[in-house]
Amino acid sequence: METGIANLLGALSLAVMDRIEQGAREVVGRGGETPAALIVIGYGQGMTNDKLRRILGLSHSGTVRLVDRLVSDQLVERRPGKDGREVALYLTVKGAATRNDLLVSRISAVASLLDVLSPAETKRLGMLIRELLERQDTSELDRFTICRMCDDRVCTNCPLPTTKSKRDR
Amino acid sequence: METGIANLLGALSLAVMDRIEQGAREVVGRGGETPAALIVIGYGQGMTNDKLRRILGLSHSGTVRLVDRLVSDQLVERRPGKDGREVALYLTVKGAATRNDLLVSRISAVASLLDVLSPAETKRLGMLIRELLERQDTSELDRFTICRMCDDRVCTNCPLPTTKSKRDR
DNA sequence: CCGAATATGTGCGCTCCGCACATATTCGGT
DNA sequence: ACCGAATATGTGCGGAGCGCACATATTCGG
Numbered sequence: 456m457e458t459g460i461a462n463l464l465g466a467l468s469l470a471v472m473d474r475i476e477q478g479a480r481e482v483v484g485r486g487g488e489t490p491a492a493l494i495v496i497g498y499g500q501g502m503t504n505d506k507l508r509r510i511l512g513l514s515h516s517g518t519v520r521l522v523d524r525l526v527s528d529q530l531v532e533r534r535p536g537k538d539g540r541e542v543a544l545y546l547t548v549k550g551a552a553t554r555n556d557l558l559v560s561r562i563s564a565v566a567s568l569l570d571v572l573s574p575a576e577t578k579r580l581g582m583l584i585r586e587l588l589e590r591q592d593t594s595e596l597d598r599f600t601i602c603r604m605c606d607d608r609v610c611t612n613c614p615l616p617t618t619k620s621k622r623d624r
Numbered sequence: 625m626e627t628g629i630a631n632l633l634g635a636l637s638l639a640v641m642d643r644i645e646q647g648a649r650e651v652v653g654r655g656g657e658t659p660a661a662l663i664v665i666g667y668g669q670g671m672t673n674d675k676l677r678r679i680l681g682l683s684h685s686g687t688v689r690l691v692d693r694l695v696s697d698q699l700v701e702r703r704p705g706k707d708g709r710e711v712a713l714y715l716t717v718k719g720a721a722t723r724n725d726l727l728v729s730r731i732s733a734v735a736s737l738l739d740v741l742s743p744a745e746t747k748r749l750g751m752l753i754r755e756l757l758e759r760q761d762t763s764e765l766d767r768f769t770i771c772r773m774c775d776d777r778v779c780t781n782c783p784l785p786t787t788k789s790k791r792d793r
Numbered sequence: 794c795c796g797a798a799t800a801t802g803t804g805c806g807c808t809c810c811g812c813a814c815a816t817a818t819t820c821g822g823t
Numbered sequence: 824a825c826c827g828a829a830t831a832t833g834t835g836c837g838g839a840g841c842g843c844a845c846a847t848a849t850t851c852g853g
Contacts, residue, residue, distance in 0.1 A: 457743070458778040460750035461734040466779075467753050468640035468734075470770045473681075475634060487809050505831055512642075517810045519833060524808090540818045540831040565630040565637075571759035572752070574626070580752045581629035583745060584636050590740035601639045609627040610635075656840050674800055686841045688802060693839090709800040709849045 471565055475604070478560035483553055485524065488513060490557055491603040492521055496531060496544045497554045498607060503541045510599045525550070558606040588614040640734055644773070647729035652722055654693065657682060659726055660772040661690055665700060665713045666723045667776060672710045679768045694719070727775040757783040 479490035488511045495510055496502045508518040522544065525531035530550035536543040546554060569577060593601065598615045605613070648659035657680045664679055665671045677687040691713065694700035699719035705712040715723060738746060762770065767784045774782070 457738075457746055457750065458731050458735065458775070459780070460746055460753070461731050461738055462775050462779045463750060463753045463757065463783070464640060464738060465644060465730055465734045466770055466774050467757065468637035468644070469773055471633060471637035472641045473769070475637070485808080489809085503831075504833095513809095514811045515832080516812075516834080520810075523833095536831090538819075538831080542832065561634055562627050562630050565634045566627065568756065568760065569626075569630055569633060572756055576752060576755065577626055577629055579748070580756070581626065581632060583741070583749045583752070584629070584632045586745065587737065587741055587749070588632065588636065591737065600642070601635055604638055605635050606627070606631050610631045611628070614632070654839080658840085672800075673802095682840095683842045684801080685803080685843075689841075692802095705800090707800080707850070711801065 467568075471568060474564040474568065475561050478564045479557055482556045482560050483530075484528075487521075489521055489524065492518075492525065493530060493546070493550065493554050494557060494605075495599070495603050496525075497546050497551065501536065502544045503536060504544070505541075507544065509596055510603055512600060530554075558608070561604060562606055562609065585614045589616065591615065636737075640737060643733040643737065644730050647733045648726055651725045651729050652699075653697075656690075658690055658693060661687075661694065662699060662715070662719065662723050663726060663774075664768070664772050665694075666715050666720065670705065671713045672705060673713070674710075676713065678765055679772055681769060699723075727777070730773060731775055731778065754783045758785065760784065 476486065476490075480486045483490050483493060491511060492507060495507060504518055504522060505515075507522070508515055511518065511521075513521065522531060522533070526533060529547055530553055532545045532547055534543045534545055569580075572580065588601075591597075593615055595617070598613070598617070601615060602610075602613060645655065645659075649655045652659050652662060660680060661676060664676060673687055673691060674684075676691070677684055680687065680690075682690065691700060691702070691711075695702060698716055699722055701714045701716055703712045703714055738749075741749065757770075760766075762784055764786070767782070767786070770784060771779075771782060
């Protein structure tokens, strides 16, 4: 195994996430999984507290309090869900705008590290990362977790495998 | 700008750091910058509270309390520094062992994602990452920050630029 | 020699989160 | 149709991690 290369990827990932998280905190004024929550809620219609919990990898109560904060910041609304037990989470207008700023901030943070490469090098790097992600053995939940900060406007055809993998679960 | 590739690198970085941080928490029983602190203290002779603060990007008091935790966990010792104001931080035997476990855990976390690539692909990815890091405009402090979790046993010749850059500061 | 700079420690409070417990709704077997 | 199990959410409580403001000790520089 090439541990030297693993180390380099670890260092790069740390640098990337430092910049993403710093920008995210400036945009939403909060840290932890709060920015990711805002992005995840914006993906879908009918996101529930419990789905969010699993995607973010938080405890149940931690997720409830996280949503409390989003609601008190007027970024998210709790509405009655289809199932009487569920709560359906929706972005407010302000929440959608903040989410948008968040995605822009994230892409520009990564791009600022990436733009030292030539277009050809960037493309080669992109293809390798795409291969790497394609071949991961990810459950559907894993996919949402990995993609919990992804920009759905620029990520057409996500490379992560969908149906197969992890014993079809 | 290729924002699609920036998005992929962001997703990969998130996946990598999720795994690194999970492993680190299991090894040291603590999160935040505590694992990185243990690694940084292990690099040098005569690490001080203030140098550590700058590398980790924490406040002064946050760093003092972080070291308090490391001391109470018997991973680090405070010794009188050369300068009468400074405190010299040293790993205990237990601290050195924990640091070692931490580095092993980190490399294996990254490797578990990386090993779906062929040796040739891995090598190409490594070269591109190396190029990417080489061309960053990093101050000396930036280098330490980016490398704050790096495995000094496997990272021979770090690609990050040393002397030039950021107006020679 | 004394004020400024440097380095560390402390009181206090905030954010983010988990555990344990409580409540409400739906599902499933009889 | 009914009742226990499963599902989904909310709450009391506390801990981990961190920052701000302030205090103290040591060193530097004019």
